[in-house]
Amino acid sequence: MKDGDTLDAKSGEVEQHPTPMLDELEGGPWPSFVTGLKRLRDSKDKRYAAMMNDLLGQLEHSYEKKLGFWKGGTVSVFGYGGGIIPRFSEVADKFPESKEFHTLRVMPPPGFHYTTDVLRKLCDIWERHGSGLIAFHGQSGDIMFQGCSTEATQAAFDELNELGFDLGGAGPALRTAMSCVGQARCEQSCYDEAKAHRRIINAFLDEMHRPSLPYKFKFKFSGCGNDCVNAIHRADFAVIGTWRDDIKIDQEKVKEHVAKVGRKYTIDTVVSMCPTRAITLHDDDTLEIDNASCVRCMHCINVMTKALSPGDDKGVSIMVGGKRALKVGDLMGTMIIPFMKLETEEDFQKLEDFAETCIEFFADNALEHERIGETIDRIGLPAFLEAVGVEPDPNMVNHPRTSCYVRTDDFDDEAAKWFERKAREAGMTVAED
């Protein structure tokens, strides 16, 4: 319904709050959340209609005053410490029906796959207990069931839980993870993102449901360096797919590509844009890649989707320490495990073990309200690596240190470890330490 809604004059019904500013957001070609909120308000037969009328009233009030009017609090469901974001209105005297408007953070399936059937069931549950307003999805990765009274929270959760869904993370805890579509529909995928996602999160649910970490801890899973779920910026523990062997080239398809878009365009958009100058286009329109220089950035594969693809010896890189501004400034995750295989049960167990080591390190060493990236900055990367049992690797840095202020009297011992490790990797037998 558009603006000009008439107030229901008959009956003793509560008047609709006028929303002149919000009404402005009903025009325009993009789907309007305001029109949606009004549909809920106008569902006179539904229990949430009055709640949504006051919600619209409060939102309009925010638009007028340019201020928010929600405050937090404590609401939880039986057995869990986290997962509900409590919202109490600071202007409940004016808008009493939406005085409690809590959110249930619910973990989606990896890759955000749904059937229309399960979506309808989620809607039905939220009609029975909540406001009828659902966000697919929050920046946390959760399905956000927004708008629940304190009293209805338990019943809403119980029904969602019966349907096979569980609460996500909030507060100082393991948080809901995200994974890209990956294997399910992307030829660039280098591992089973969804399996890693479920495996890790479901192994540490206790850390999610009963918050007791110094601060939040997030995992994100992207199948390749395109990082479609923004793991490197936003996850404490980012798992990103990669491969060790050569990029696969179908030379016939390379020629088709060049014939279609032109040689100059191919040079401009593929050859010249490779960050490590690893690509050569030969005079016969075949492509050569210097795989030792390639950094698996994905660019050439993105452009020539038919001709090029990741190699066969696939696995993952792990980056640790990404976060946003609060409070030391943005941190990017940095490379900690340049490559590990992720195919066999044993591989997945290794990933789980390493995740556990990192969470334990975080629990034991982070100050209150500190993210793991900040902890690492505070104590230095060498101390972190030692704590989690990872050897230093040139892939961890842009370049070696430039500052000479460091005590190096054990340099020879450290160098011996490096040569020993290299020898072991080369398949030579070395005495175990």
Added chain:
Amino acid sequence: MSEAAAKPRTPNESGVPDHLQYMHPVLKRNLGKWDWHDRPRVGVLHHVSKTGDEIWTVRAGTQRQMDVYTIRKLCDIGDEYAEGHVRFTTRSNIEYMVSKEEMVEPLIKALEEAGFPVGGTGASVSMISHTQGWLHCDIPGTDASGVVKSMMDMLHHEFTHEEMPNRLRITTSCCQINCGGQGDIAINVQYTKPPKINHDLVANVCERPAVVARCPVAAIRPAMVNGKPSLEVDEKKCVCCGACYPPCPPMQINGEESTKIAIWVGGKHSNARSKPTFHKLAVANLPNNPPHWPEVAEVVKKIVYAYKENARHWERMGEWIERIGWNRFFELTGLAFTKHHLDTWTGARKTMNMSAHIHF
């Protein structure tokens, strides 16, 4: 009260649900077997498996904050014109998977008729990643859904066409915690005044040590105000970050006029070509002006079209600026370069030009 309240149900800690039960059967059959893809038109992806199976995906924009009627409408379309399986992208677009090419056009028509724009693929402006704002957050400086709606109305053509040099990803954040993340363009709240302390509330609400510890520049200290324990802020030190506000609501950082919007450019998370980057300040101090944020829209438009007209194919916003230089970026967008563009935070020196390289 009721029996349920007396004897609460123990949760089934089932964790992350199994995605395979909801996945389109063609996707399920071809896990990890996809060979290549192309985009027959904007909003449509066509994936071909090594097994010979094919799947068409139609992507459409949604408002993210959806009422159940909208979701059911999307489901109706999914049942009538698709095969009952959908997924969402990380930017809240919905995707319908269909196993027959001839289903694509009617599906697109049904979505467009119902008001869901089809697009957001490839070199387009996809949906803005979206935070909570006044609708639901406890600390917002502005709204999220309204900003997103206003910007997407303006950029509708760029969502439904692939005319950009490369993909252009916009984010919003309604406080300086910046839930919205990094983007080619980030539209973020920027506080401009130190918090005004509501001393009456402090004594009751505030965990003083927690607040003092939260400040990144040690600007907060305990103080006695009117004979009661409270806090004071050294306004010369304060960088107006708002970090003290979430743990302590009396640290009122938001003001009707003092909460402003800043626009940042050149963030990217993909590793393609250049390494991932953080976005950088383009302009600050734009008014927080609901319901359409016209001053913000104006600047976003300038930046989007400067990029569209000047960048080379496959260059992301930040890569384009890297090539042409910041000099030229400010010239092309008509924005000012000020002392506030010079970083002053830890590590600032690393953002300076340590070379004789200059752009004219």
